[in-house]
Amino acid sequence: MKTTMIIKTLKSLVIAGAILGSSTLLANDGATLYNKCAGCHGAKGEKVALGKGKVIADMTEEELNISMNGYIAGTYGGAMKGLMKGQIANFSKDDIKAVSTHIASFKK
Numbered sequence: 001m002k003t004t005m006i007i008k009t010l011k012s013l014v015i016a017g018a019i020l021g022s023s024t025l026l027a028n029d030g031a032t033l034y035n036k037c038a039g040c041h042g043a044k045g046e047k048v049a050l051g052k053g054k055v056i057a058d059m060t061e062e063e064l065n066i067s068m069n070g071y072i073a074g075t076y077g078g079a080m081k082g083l084m085k086g087q088i089a090n091f092s093k094d095d096i097k098a099v100s101t102h103i104a105s106f107k108k
């Protein structure tokens, strides 16, 4: 009985460590951050999200940075800026940079 408990505890520690470790590693990974954007913006940023805004694949890395920092600050955007702010509300400046670099890489 006791041994089983110890093994169970060790197992959950290993799993917790793996989750923590990978999320730290992936925190600024643009491709991973972009996963939740693809539904509206397209796998390669080629869609006009919900029929609003620009095709983000056409934007430069700088424009992407400026627009996303602006959504967070409340200084950028159109009719659906509130929705976009929600999408990236928990992004750090580094996350925005990483996802901008990733989107800019979609250009042929």
Ligand code: HEC
Pocket: 033, 034, 036, 037, 038, 039, 040, 041, 049, 050, 052, 053, 054, 055, 056, 064, 067, 068, 076, 077, 078, 079, 080, 081, 083, 084, 087, 088, 099
């Ligand atoms: C639920 C749909 C949806 C999701 C998910 C979404 N967006 Fe958007 N996004 C929009 C809409 C709608 C707009 C236009 C908002 C406005 O009115 O300014 C927009 C605008 C933008 C713009 C600026 C384009 C412009 O017109 O200037 C960027 C950059 C952007 N999104 C990046 C992202 C990134 C990066 C993610 C993922 C972290 C993401 N979006 C997730 C719907 C979405």
